[in-house]
Amino acid sequence: GNSVTQMEGPVTLSEEAFLTINCTYTATGYPSLFWYVQYPGEGLQLLLKATKADDKGSNKGFEATYRKETTSFHLEKGSVQVSDSAVYFCALLNQAGTALIFGKGTTLSVSS
Amino acid sequence: GAVVSQHPSRVICKSGTSVKIECRSLDFQATTMFWYRQFPKQSLMLMATSNEGSKATYEQGVEKDKFLINHASLTLSTLTVTSAHPEDSSFYICSAPIGSPVSSYNEQFFGPGTRLTVL
Numbered sequence: 414g415n416s417v418t419q420m421e422g423p424v425t426l427s428e429e430a431f432l433t434i435n436c437t438y439t440a441t442g443y444p445s446l447f448w449y450v451q452y453p454g455e456g457l458q459l460l461l462k463a464t465k466a467d468d469k470g471s472n473k474g475f476e477a478t479y480r481k482e483t484t485s486f487h488l489e490k491g492s493v494q495v496s497d498s499a500v501y502f503c504a505l506l507n508q509a510g511t512a513l514i515f516g517k518g519t520t521l522s523v524s525s
Numbered sequence: 526g527a528v529v530s531q532h533p534s535r536v537i538c539k540s541g542t543s544v545k546i547e548c549r550s551l552d553f554q555a556t557t558m559f560w561y562r563q564f565p566k567q568s569l570m571l572m573a574t575s576n577e578g579s580k581a582t583y584e585q586g587v588e589k590d591k592f593l594i595n596h597a598s599l600t601l602s603t604l605t606v607t608s609a610h611p612e613d614s615s616f617y618i619c620s621a622p623i624g625s626p627v628s629s630y631n632e633q634f635f636g637p638g639t640r641l642t643v644l
Contacts, residue, residue: 417568449635456529456618457569457635502569512559513620513633517568 415440419503419516426493426523434488434519436477436503444505446470446479446486447513451500460488460501493523527553529621531636538609539644546604546639548575548619554599555621559633560592563616575602575619609643616640 420435438446448460448470461470463479463486470477475490486503503516528551538544548558556577561569573594574582581594593605606613620633
């Protein structure tokens, strides 16, 4: 079945550091891929997405490229801010196209 | 963006009692809503798909008689944890997709979650 594997956290960085959060998936075909972010005390919010191979999703300085060769969708940001501190979830759309399958989440903590 | 609310945000109950959690789409209609469960430091696990006007679809391993779902209207789905036990303590999250049909949805909007603690 479909599954998503994320790097375990927490990830602790200083402000303006480079961020990478690894995400790999197992799926039949080429599912749509997503990154969601959960800020403290809030619900999950869509950060970015890619619907086909080689697509690059981007938002708020974050980027992720859908790589079918490596079945990966790593999240990157060139310069993190304190306000980026949150839990990040990688997800894919299930085979039926009706629900999301999530990774375990990676907690990012950025200090000034 | 679209807003999904949940009520209550936190509930503590005694073992054996039932607890109802509401999920509302505030500015859009949702014929389908999803219920997830999140354990500490674990992923969100899909429990069931709530369908307006029809029975919910449960994921494998989820007891439908324990987790009762009612999609009463196009803006409200409820999850009732019946005869709750300490192992049911968890973070319950609902979501609603924008767009129809659901199979071609573009984005899900998530509620802030409900923390259930069963003593």
